[in-house]
Amino acid sequence: MAEWVEACAVDDVDEEDVIRFDHGGRTFAIYRSPDDAFFATDGFCTHEKAHLADGLVMDDIIECPKHNGRFNYKTGQAKGAPVCVNLKTYPVKIEAGKVLIDIG
Amino acid sequence: MTVASSTKRDYSLVGQSTRRAIETGLASAEWYHTDVPRKTMKELMQRSDGPAIRDTIIWIAAILGSAAGIVWFWGSWWVVPFLFVYGVLYGSSSDSRWHECGHGTAFRTRWMNDVVYHLASFMLMRNPVQWRWSHARHHTDTIIVGRDAEIAVMRPPDLIKAALAFTGILDFRYSLPILVRQAFGNLSEDEKSYIPQMEQHKAVVAARWHMVVYVATIAVAIALQSWIPLVLIGLPRLYGTWHMVLTGLLQHIGLADNVVDHRLNTRTVYMNPVSRFIYWNMNYHVEHHMFPMVPYHALPKLHELIKHDLPMPNPSMWHAYREVWPVLLRQLKYEDFYLKRELPPTAKPYRGEFHDLDITAAAAE
Numbered sequence: 001m002a003e004w005v006e007a008c009a010v011d012d013v014d015e016e017d018v019i020r021f022d023h024g025g026r027t028f029a030i031y032r033s034p035d036d037a038f039f040a041t042d043g044f045c046t047h048e049k050a051h052l053a054d055g056l057v058m059d060d061i062i063e064c065p066k067h068n069g070r071f072n073y074k075t076g077q078a079k080g081a082p083v084c085v086n087l088k089t090y091p092v093k094i095e096a097g098k099v100l101i102d103i104g
Numbered sequence: 105m106t107v108a109s110s111t112k113r114d115y116s117l118v119g120q121s122t123r124r125a126i127e128t129g130l131a132s133a134e135w136y137h138t139d140v141p142r143k144t145m146k147e148l149m150q151r152s153d154g155p156a157i158r159d160t161i162i163w164i165a166a167i168l169g170s171a172a173g174i175v176w177f178w179g180s181w182w183v184v185p186f187l188f189v190y191g192v193l194y195g196s197s198s199d200s201r202w203h204e205c206g207h208g209t210a211f212r213t214r215w216m217n218d219v220v221y222h223l224a225s226f227m228l229m230r231n232p233v234q235w236r237w238s239h240a241r242h243h244t245d246t247i248i249v250g251r252d253a254e255i256a257v258m259r260p261p262d263l264i265k266a267a268l269a270f271t272g273i274l275d276f277r278y279s280l281p282i283l284v285r286q287a288f289g290n291l292s293e294d295e296k297s298y299i300p301q302m303e304q305h306k307a308v309v310a311a312r313w314h315m316v317v318y319v320a321t322i323a324v325a326i327a328l329q330s331w332i333p334l335v336l337i338g339l340p341r342l343y344g345t346w347h348m349v350l351t352g353l354l355q356h357i358g359l360a361d362n363v364v365d366h367r368l369n370t371r372t373v374y375m376n377p378v379s380r381f382i383y384w385n386m387n388y389h390v391e392h393h394m395f396p397m398v399p400y401h402a403l404p405k406l407h408e409l410i411k412h413d414l415p416m417p418n419p420s421m422w423h424a425y426r427e428v429w430p431v432l433l434r435q436l437k438y439e440d441f442y443l444k445r446e447l448p449p450t451a452k453p454y455r456g457e458f459h460d461l462d463i464t465a466a467a468a469e
Contacts, residue, residue, distance in 0.1 A: 056149045058395055059261055065397050067240045068208045082240040
């Protein structure tokens with residue numbers, strides 16, 4: 001069942017960047033791609049508990065700040081060692097300048 | 105300088121110290137980071153192919169040039185300088201290329217990192233799969249006894265072993281049999297502790313490829329009745345390793361273990377430009393451990409930005425070894441003795457919650 005929550009304002013995220021969003025004891029990462037689209041994933045790397053929001057966004061890749069593990073943040077796909085487990089992604093929509101994610 | 109508890113350390117990755125590190129929260133802990141604004145860090149983390157392509161062209165050209173010199177002057181004393189250059193490029197600078205490309209920070213383009221990573225791993229006789237995982241562990245649990253797979257000098261220090269490391273003999277003797285064992289499909293319990301099961305078969309395949317090249321090299325040497333193939337492939341791991349050891353030993357030797365602040369267990373040393381090229385700026389080692397996302401070419405800039413929060417760097421390798429030597433001698437008698445480096449007044453103090461912890465007590469239990 002869908003559960004849309006407001007994560008941030010559109011302007012809170014720079015292009016080709018990521019921010020952290022905490023809600024209900026969970027941590028998410030909100031991305032803005034170079035072509036100005038928004039995406040959301042779990043906030044922690046699946047390898048070890050590092051905040052992806054401290055990492056580097058390059059095109060459609062988020063690189064974990066701890067061990068440089070890479071994911072495609074649009075699909076959640078792990079791109080090779082040291083990350084082997086895909087990242088969970090969440091639907092995103094924009095309404096009235098706000099970024100909403102479906103955490104349901 | 106500081107003396108903490110007095111019990112024997114267990115450096116196995118599946119032993120008492122491992123259990124203790126996990127129980128006390130030293131394993132996979134939250135580490136200290138100097139505050140750097142996100143915008144600045146983003147700029148520092150930016151990837152670029154340019155510097156690494158330039159450096160790799162120089163590196164490969166110098167390797168090929170010195171190899172040509174070895175072949176040309178083989179049999180005369182003129183071969184010695186070429187062996188010296190080739191050996192260091194093959195046996196030492198490959199370590200920093202392996203390291204940076206393993207992190208994926210040297211090049212922006214992934215396949216370029218991968219190609220140089222595999223080439224450098226081969227030069228070093230390192231299984232590229234195994235060592236990728238061991239290095240991830242090294243960054244998670246830097247110098248945490250029982251967790252870190254890459255502690256170069258254990259306590260109490262074996263000074264003869266450390267001295268022999270400069271010749272490459274021990275590492276050669278250690279690395280080659282490991283590759284042979286892995287090629288036969290056998291991974292040790294320690295290796296299995298940090299290589300995920302789904303990756304273990306890749307480690308075996310990689311070891312087999314390395315062995316294929318070595319067997320082919322030996323076959324060519326026999327066919328040609330010449331030492332040259334072996335001098336060019338394999339043996340540089342012996343005669344060219346000294347610079348890697350000279351620079352690499354300083355990363356953590358004599359400093360604290362079982363702490364969660366890289367300022368306490370890692371050392372930054374100012375080095376000459378030639379060594380920095382060979383070492384790809386890994387002399388800025390505190391900075392690298394604190395922010396492994398920053399490419400080698402941006403480390404000097406990062407150093408300038410955060411040095412107010414770090415111990416004063418050693419001004420030279422000579423200075424660093426002079427500082428370390430008496431610490432090693434003390435550790436022969438008191439293995440808990442270590443060098444606690446002073447912070448400048450502008451730095452945030454060391455965190456105390458873990459640093460006085462008696463982690464080694466587990467080994468005596």
